Amino acid sequence: xxxxxxxxxxxxxxxxxxxxxxxxxxxxxxxxxxxxxxxxxxxxxxxxxxxxxxxxxxxxxxxxxxxxxxxxxxxxxxxxxxxxxxxxxxxxxxxxxxxxxxxxxxxxxxxxxxxxxxxxxxxxxxxxxxxxxxxxxxxxxxxxxxxxxxxxxxxxxxxxxxxxxxxxxxxxxxxxxxxxxxxxxxxxxxxxxxxxxxxxxxxxxxxxxxxxxxxxxxxxxxxxxxxxxxxxxxxxxxxxxxxxxxxxxxxxxxxxxxxxxxxxxxxxxxxxxxxxxxxxxxxxxxxxxxxxxxxxxxxxxxxxxxxxxxxxxxxxxxxxx
Amino acid sequence: xxxxxxxxxxxxxxxxxxxxxxxxxxxxxxxxxxxxxxxxxxxxxxxxxxxxxxxxxxxxxxxxxxxxxxxxxxxxxxxxxxxxxxxxxxxxxxxxxxxxxxxxxxxxxxxxxxxxxxxxxxxxxxxxxxxxxxxxxxxxxxxxxxxxxxxxxxxxxxxxxxxxxxxxxxxxxxxxxxxxxxxxxxxxxxxxxxxxxxxxxxxxxxxxxxxxxxxxxxxxxxxxxxxxxxxxxxxxxxxxxxxxxxxxxxxxxxxxxxxxxxxxxxxxxxxxxxxxxxxxxxxxxxxxxxxxxxxxxxxxxxxxxxxxxxxxxxxxxxxxxxxxxxxxxxxxxxxxxxxxxxxxxxx
Numbered sequence: 001x002x003x004x005x006x007x008x009x010x011x012x013x014x015x016x017x018x019x020x021x022x023x024x025x026x027x028x029x030x031x032x033x034x035x036x037x038x039x040x041x042x043x044x045x046x047x048x049x050x051x052x053x054x055x056x057x058x059x060x061x062x063x064x065x066x067x068x069x070x071x072x073x074x075x076x077x078x079x080x081x082x083x084x085x086x087x088x089x090x091x092x093x094x095x096x097x098x099x100x101x102x103x104x105x106x107x108x109x110x111x112x113x114x115x116x117x118x119x120x121x122x123x124x125x126x127x128x129x130x131x132x133x134x135x136x137x138x139x140x141x142x143x144x145x146x147x148x149x150x151x152x153x154x155x156x157x158x159x160x161x162x163x164x165x166x167x168x169x170x171x172x173x174x175x176x177x178x179x180x181x182x183x184x185x186x187x188x189x190x191x192x193x194x195x196x197x198x199x200x201x202x203x204x205x206x207x208x209x210x211x212x213x214x215x216x217x218x219x220x221x222x223x224x225x226x227x228x229x230x231x232x233x234x235x236x237x238x239x240x241x242x243x244x245x246x247x248x249x250x251x252x253x254x255x256x257x258x259x260x261x262x263x264x265x266x267x268x269x270x271x272x273x274x275x276x277x278x279x280x281x282x283x284x285x286x287x288x289x290x291x292x293x294x295x296x297x298x299x300x301x302x303x304x305x306x307x308x309x310x311x312x313x314x315x316x317x318x319x320x321x
Numbered sequence: 322x323x324x325x326x327x328x329x330x331x332x333x334x335x336x337x338x339x340x341x342x343x344x345x346x347x348x349x350x351x352x353x354x355x356x357x358x359x360x361x362x363x364x365x366x367x368x369x370x371x372x373x374x375x376x377x378x379x380x381x382x383x384x385x386x387x388x389x390x391x392x393x394x395x396x397x398x399x400x401x402x403x404x405x406x407x408x409x410x411x412x413x414x415x416x417x418x419x420x421x422x423x424x425x426x427x428x429x430x431x432x433x434x435x436x437x438x439x440x441x442x443x444x445x446x447x448x449x450x451x452x453x454x455x456x457x458x459x460x461x462x463x464x465x466x467x468x469x470x471x472x473x474x475x476x477x478x479x480x481x482x483x484x485x486x487x488x489x490x491x492x493x494x495x496x497x498x499x500x501x502x503x504x505x506x507x508x509x510x511x512x513x514x515x516x517x518x519x520x521x522x523x524x525x526x527x528x529x530x531x532x533x534x535x536x537x538x539x540x541x542x543x544x545x546x547x548x549x550x551x552x553x554x555x556x557x558x559x560x561x562x563x564x565x566x567x568x569x570x571x572x573x574x575x576x577x578x579x580x581x582x583x584x585x586x587x588x589x590x591x592x593x594x595x596x597x598x599x600x601x602x603x604x605x606x607x608x609x610x611x612x613x614x615x616x617x618x619x620x621x622x623x624x625x626x627x628x629x630x631x632x633x634x635x636x637x638x639x640x641x642x643x644x645x646x647x648x649x650x651x652x653x654x655x656x657x658x659x660x661x662x663x664x665x666x667x668x
Contacts, residue, residue, distance in 0.1 A: 154591075242608075242639050245588070245599035255599050257590050298593065300642045304635030 020190045021163055027185035027210065028165035033098045041091065102167065106148035106180035113139065114150045117158030117171040117193060120200030120294065121260055121273035126220065133224050134248070136260030138207045138268045142216040143186045149179040159195035162208050168194045183210040190274070199296040205274030226251030227263050227320055234316025237309045241302065249320065259299060266320040283314035353420040362421060369446055373437050380436035385468035389513035389617055394469025395484045396501035396509075397462065397541045405450060408481045419450045430474050438467045456538040458630040461621060463540070494553075495560065497545060506561040511569050512615040519566035519664055523606035525558035527634040537632040538625070566664040568613050573657035581658025584651060592646040597655065600639065607636050612662035619656035623647060
């Protein structure tokens with residue numbers, strides 16, 4: 001039997017370059033620039049590598065024995081000093097040239113969003129007409145419109161990274177950093193924290209959805225609307241068991257400022273800092289086994305609630321669309 | 322030299338065999354009625370004294386003159402210690418029947434420093450009837466008892482009954498609780514004990530169960546709750562929850578109360594402290610009603626929560642997560658605030 005070929009192995013690696021987590025399938029202007037730099041530098045590197053390997057092949061296999069000293073000296077100085085000097089200078093120029101564009105702010109009047117990193121989730125505030133609409137772990141953006149992100153941290157250093165849309169940017173306590181880009185392709189992208197921030201670092205993710213402007217406006221309008229009290233048992237469980245100490249559900253209670261806003265938690269793709277697909281079972285598991293799913297999380301698990309109460313609560317949360 | 326080795330080995334072997342046979346045969350009396358030989362008595366008490374003195378050197382005693390500490394210590398003494406150690410006028414009846422005899426405290430206390438008493442009360446004493454403190458997490462309670470013990474030598478039997486205060490309580494059902502909490506559940510001395518009066522019945526019941534199971538830590542309350550049956554727990558919870566809660570005017574400065582109000586109503590976001598009212602203002606009967614509770618009691622509980630030493634019902638984890646980062650002065654403020662609130666019965 002034939003051994004698995006190298007090509008097949010490479011194919012396995014390349015398959016992970018596609019998809020919602022990849023910097024190599026760019027869907028934003030800045031990500032494009034970065035991907036281009038990657039491809040150009042890699043190609044140049046590949047060419048140089050090929051030349052170098054060919055030269056080695058030539059001297060070891062084709063023309064063994066002593067070479068003409070003058071020619072060799074020329075090659076060593078030319079290929080070993082002058083050529084790299086020129087090439088590196090060009091590369092530095094090539095990679096630094098787009099920097100001003102990469103760090104430029106979005107034009108004023110662009111959509112502005114404040115994103116704060118916390119152990120281990122993202123607080124998202126849309127700044128609309130001087131007002132803040134607080135959401136969590138999920139960002140929607142209109143396609144082909146620039147967006148300005150203000151990045152902050154409420155505890156330690158995190159780093160905001162949605163590989164398909166832009167480069168990463170640290171969020172630093174006591175300081176505001178900036179990131180702006182224009183998404184160019186509708187789709188569903190994933191983001192992560194890219195700076196080690198404690199036990200739950202790997203469990204700190206987010207969803208970013210790029211949609212048509214009209215869909216975005218409808219979505220934002222829905223997110224802006226407070227939830228309606230329906231007097232259900234789930235709602236009562238939420239209010240009377242201390243959930244409101246940390247979580248706000250606009251229209252029901254706004255005491256809680258510590259944890260994620262849950263006004264429309266049912267509309268999100270994922271819960272628990274972007275790690276569990278959002279459905280009743282996940283919600284129920286999260287309420288029950290919070291600290292098992294995400295060790296050292298700030299939220300206590302609510303094991304003490306009756307099974308019935310937990311079900312009602314999960315059902316009510318899922319219904320907050 | 323060599324000729325001595327053999328007889329010594331033979332001697333040791335023979336003594337070992339005789340000793341072993343004596344033990345196995347069971348002819349040695351082990352009864353407490355017999356007492357010790359003077360030599361045994363001396364060896365035991367001498368080594369005990371040395372051990373206590375050496376092992377307590379590093380301890381530092383807090384201020385022990387607080388009347389609330391003395392009052393709490395007295396409560397525990399009445400429930401846990403008096404049977405063996407007696408009071409000044411009355412002898413230690415049960416204590417005289419053990420070997421070694423439980424010392425009469427009035428004679429014994431002057432020999433010891435506060436930190437040494439702490440060591441004895443906390444860990445008990447081997448080869449005697451002195452047990453260790455039921456809940457080693459609660460060193461604050463042990464210092465209460467030490468405060469009382471140091472006070473004890475100055476009072477007579479009448480004083481003792483004044484401080485215990487159960488002379489007029491005939492109902493045996495609530496007598497034990499009344500020693501500390503008063504017959505109406507409002508606490509015997511202002512500020513020394515939590516008010517049980519008007520407290521949520523469900524909370525009182527689950528607290529007693531937690532004490533009984535050792536899930537809430539207290540050397541005194543675990544001792545009391547351990548002997549209570551399920552039925553009595555329910556009835557006691559019902560009885561005290563029905564008593565009217567009295568209000569004691571707070572002496573705390575108004576600014577402190579105001580700061581406490583802000584913490585209670587809004588929490589402290591940068592410190593990740595949640596607003597107290599989200600649970601303690603809710604209708605859930607598992608959450609205790611804190612209005613009018615003595616600030617001293619609240620302070621102790623908050624500190625215990627922060628050190629994860631309080632324990633409690635299954636809901637305790639909410640508090641452990643909610644107060645992780647309160648500073649001492651914030652604890653003071655929020656305790657003062659709840660003490661200042663006037664209790665009104667919920668509908």
